[in-house]
Amino acid sequence: MTSTGPDLDARPRFGRLERRLIAGTLVLGTLIVALAAGAWIVSQSAVEQARARYEQNLRPLLALKRLSDFYAIKVVGIAGMAASRVVEAADAARQLAEARRDVAGIWPAYLAAIRDPAERALAATFEGRRVEADALVGDLLDALQVGDDAVPTLKLFVEARLHATIDPVLADLDRLVGYHIAAVESGQARLERDFGRQSVAYLAALLVGLVAAGAVILLSHLSIGRPLGRLTAAMRGLVAGDLDAPVPGLDRRDEIGEMARALAVFQNTAVELVRAKTAAEATRREAELSSQWLELANQELEDERARVEEARRQAELSSDWLELANQELEDERARVEESRRQAELSSNWLELANEELEAERARVEEARRQAELSSQWLELANEELEAERARADAATQAKSSFLAMMSHEIRTPMNGVMGMAELLDQTALTEEQRGMTRIITQSAAALLTIINDILDFSKIEAGKLDIEAVPFALTELVEGAAELIAPRADEKGIKLIVDIDPDLADQRVGDPTRLRQILLNLAGNAVKFTEKGHVRISVTSFRDKAAPRLKFAIADTGIGLTPEQKDRLFQPFAQADSSTSRKFGGTGLGLSICRRLAELMGGEVGADSVAGEGSTFWATLPLPVADPAPVEPFVDIADLPVLAVATDDRAARASLANHLHAAGIADVTWATPGEIPEVIDERTCVVVLADETAGLIAAEALVVRGGIRMVLIASRLAVSSLDNALRRGAAATLTTPAQRQRLWRAIAVAAGRAAPEARVTEGSERFMPPPIEEARDAGALILIAEDNKTNQIVIGRILDRLGYAHEMGDDGAIALEMYRRGGYGMLLTDFHMPNMDGFELTAAIRGGETEDGFRLPIVALTADALPGTAQRCRDAGMDGYLTKPVELKALTALLEQLLPQAAGLRRPWVEEPVAPAAPAYDIDPAVLDVDQIAETFGGVNADAIAFLTGFAADLARMVAEVQAPCAARDLAEARHTAHALKGAARSSGAGRLGQLASDIQDCLDAGDGDTADLLAGMLPETADELAAAIGILSGSRPS
Amino acid sequence: MMDARYSRHTIAVIEDESHTRAIIRGLLRQLGVRSIVEAADGGVGLKEVIRSRPSAVLCDIHMEPVDGLTFVFNLRHFAVPAIAKIPVIMLTADAQRETVEAARDSQINGYIVKPVSLAMLKQRLDKVLGIT
Secondary structure (H helix, E strand, O other): OOOOOOOOOOOOOOOHHHHHHHHHHHHHHHHHHHHHHHHHHHHHHHHHHHHHHHHHHHHHHHHHHHHHHHHHHHHHHHHHHHHOOOOOHHHHHHHHHHHHHHHOOHHHHHHHHOOOHHHHHHHHHHHHHHHHHHHHHHHHHHHHHHOHHHHHHHHHHHHHHHHHHHHHHHHHHHHHHHHHHHHHHHHHHHHHHHHHHHHHHHHHHHHHHHHHHHHHHHHHHHHHHHHHHHHHHHHHHHHHOOOOOOOOOOOOOOHHHHHHHHHHHHHHHHHHHHHHHHHHHHHHHHHHHHHHHHHHHHHHHHHHHHHHHHHHHHHHHHHHHHHHHHHHHHHHHHHHHHHHHHHHHHHHHHHHHHHHHHHHHHOHHHHHHHHHHHHHHHHHHHHHHHHHHHHHHHHHHHHHHHHHHHHHHHHHHHHHHHHHHHHHHHOOOOHHHHHHHHHHHHHHHHHHHHHHHHHHHHHHHOOOOOOOOEEEEHHHHHHHHHHHHHHHHHHHOOEEEEEEOOOOOOEEEEOHHHHHHHHHHHHHHHHHOOOOOEEEEEEEEEOOOOOOEEEEEEEEOOOOOOHHHHHHOOOOOOOOOHHHHHHHOOOOOHHHHHHHHHHHOOOEEEEEEEOOOEEEEEEEEOOOEEEOOOOOOOOOOOOOOEEEEOOOOHHHHHHHHHHHHHOOOOOEEEEOHHHOOOOOOOOOEEEEEEOOHHHHHHHHHHHHHOOOEEEEEEOHHHHHOOOHHHHHHOOEEEEOOOOHHHHHHHHHHHOOOOOOOOOOOOOOOOEEOOOHHHHHHOOOEEEEEOOOHHHHHHHHHHHHHHOOOEEEEOOHHHHHHHHHHOOEEEEEEEOOOOOOOHHHHHHHHHHHOOOOOOOOOEEEEEOOOOOOHHHHHHHHOOOEEEEOOOOHHHHHHHHHHHOHHHHHHOEEOOOOOOOOOOOOOOOOOOOOOHHHHHHHHOOOOHHHHHHHHHHHHHHHHHHHHHHHHHHOOOHHHHHHHHHHHHHHHHHOOOHHHHHHHHHHHHHHHOOOHHHHHHHHOOHHHHHHHHHHHHHHHHHOOOO | OOOHHHHOOEEEEEOOOHHHHHHHHHHHHHHOOOEEEEEOOHHHHHHHHHHHOOOEEEEEOOOOOOOHHHHHHHHHOOOOHHHHOOOEEEEEOHHHHHHHHHHHHHOOOEEEEOOOOHHHHHHHHHHHHOOO
């Protein structure tokens, strides 16, 4: 921006316009002054004239008047009055003297003032008479002064002389007066003329002044106002945005011109600014657009990356399976190759045989020899085939051993992981560590499930899966499977209902393991894919063309399946779609395994579904009745009237009804929780199915009523959080889904016909083993034969926890030697060990036993889970077997059964002195941070307790020192004490108290005394809370 | 499912129905929460929340004498900003959804439909406490 105008920083000087203005103003001023002077002069002359008039005419007139009055009124009057005795002569004399004195000086003064000679002449004529009059007055005065005696003289005087003398005087005076009046009147006319002339002059001056003013205004408007106006218009135009309008007056040489040039400069600047702004705007918009494009491109890139990732994962999965499949394919191919070669060979042989036979027909002896040759060849072929079969058998055998070995090889380390995780969980851990062990256990369990699926699938594909046919209890199996699913259902808030047709015979023949596997898989899926509602497991009879079957249906209210998804359901490797596999996890093998298992068992599986509403997965299986006798309650309860309280859920009611019907109970009344009758017969057992809060409230009301025989069924969550009154008020409490036998027992207990079960709290019974020698003496020492170090530790710790003494042998041979040294009550042995395996060991031991002698109980611990293992163990002479990972319950049962003498030796568990790092007090960490205390003092020791107790004792004072100034709104003092309390609380681990004090301090800093006072009111409660926590800590410290 | 990530948080439960409160307490303990503050109406609840500064509040809508919406309003207008911003999750029976939508103006941070399940409670708390 260049400066094109004049130098605006120059010294100020008078501009042209300004000079003109000054000149004009001066001219106008001069004019006005002149006019004013003229007017003044004129008026002065008028004043002169008026004075002259007065001097010349009016004053003399007055004087003459006075004189005239003197003579006419005073003299005549007084004389007359005195003559008629109206006044006394003396008075009259006095008055006359006075009046004479008053007028004494008038005539001389008048005379002196005369200017006009005519008037002088006139006055001179008057002189003589005046003197006479004067003398007369003198005589009169004398006469009066004589007194009353003069009155008659006076009368004469008056009649004779007064009037004759006075009247001419008066006439003269009148003539003088007349002279003056005439002068005044002529002077008046002249005056009016003069004044008239003056007015005209004034008017003229006014007009001149107006015209001059008008001229000045016009001039200034023309030279200043108009160009200024034009410039203003131009500026306004510029402000409004008209940047191209020309600026007027650019070449004037005056101030206006300067302003115009300055405006032109400004205009240029504005134009450039606008140009720059438009350019910037355009650039900004471009940038925005490109960033938007960039975002879009990024998003597309992200999607692409996700797709690539997914494809990669899929490819990985399929490549793994592809490998396995390839291997199988290889085997298949080898077999096909072999058979092809065989076919070739045989066809060759056939050809040859034919040729030989033809030759034989020609020559009989040759034919027989050829026949012999052929048979020899056939023998060879047979031998070859034999070898082939042997090889195929060997291959099959190898496969079986491979599977068994794989099963063993995989399960053993899994056992180690899970066993160790469980044992780790039993030790003293911090919260964080405990969470970690839980995750390890869960992950290991999940991994084990997947491994089992894979192994099962492989076995099925290899045709190596055998189905057992053994008797089992149907209800127990189904309820047991439901029990395993129940926790997961409970977590998700889904109801789990088990509904077994009561008319079905309970004892069946089949493969309980595989049946349980199918149920767990289907029910587990149902729970997995359902977010709300229920999962119902029902068992009914199913009439088929061929033989009667059982139908197991798992109905859920989950996400359902579309027809396309249903088609792919039971195929291996494919879940309904890849998004569900991402969301829900799983290998996708479960359902296909279920289908194979069902087929192997002679049944089928299938699914019905409506997408979005739910699905029903079913399996129909032939399970012949083993024993038609129905299961009955241990204690007869059929005669009891029952009031069943449940919500309107038909499925739940049906399940409960079936349980009651199966017990033979006929008298059943139903009610919803809100409709419980006022009167309940004292024999009636009330079964409350409380799957919602309404049920719990109804149960509570029944307890309050008293005298009610009540059985409460609720979710495990509700049961675990029941308050004590309700827990004690119910005769028995069951968790959903209620199991049949348990419900029967509970009703029996409620009716007083059975004793309540001793409450077994799982996992809390813990023992310590007795000393080795004591166990040996009692014949209760256990010998363990196990080569794997991890497994040794696991089983050893388990036995320790159960309270059984034991000794370890590293393989079969060592164990045998130890056994031979004697003193063992039982043997736990692994299958596979170096030097001597479990079977050999058992055989050796059994070989050394006599018929009537001591028979050592032998239990196998094996990772193999193949069917037929049980039989194998029995055949080998063992008394039982357990699969790894070892189930505590199964082991405990076996130990109690086979080693009863050890039960009495179990020592009660003594808690080890816990490391000071993390004692688990039930103290709210927000109130008192025990870890911080432990860290500060090196443990919750005597010093820590002493400190805290001292702090607790000081609390009341510190709190009062904050509350009082807060109430009194003494902000400074309150802030001081609140700050102190904050510091003390925080360093003592009293988080909540410290936070409250900090809040109070912040309010005080902000000047909010009211809120600070409100918060301070909460201090005592918080301090009490802290004192209680400190009390717990000091009371429960281990000594 | 005891989890160290929850053990550092204090959770407040404001619910007048004692069974529901007991169940929620049980669920929170299962998750690993060690510090739980309880109240049976909105007035006592507000006092306890101010006093104990929980990381989150679970609050029922219908309570006497002070209900859940009044509690949220009073909390959000409290003078200490750190307390006014404490996240609140409303507990509601199904039919009360309209009330909950209206309560969004009072800035609640989520709601759970009763009955409360472990999975739903964990999901909502994880979101509000910022646990991944």
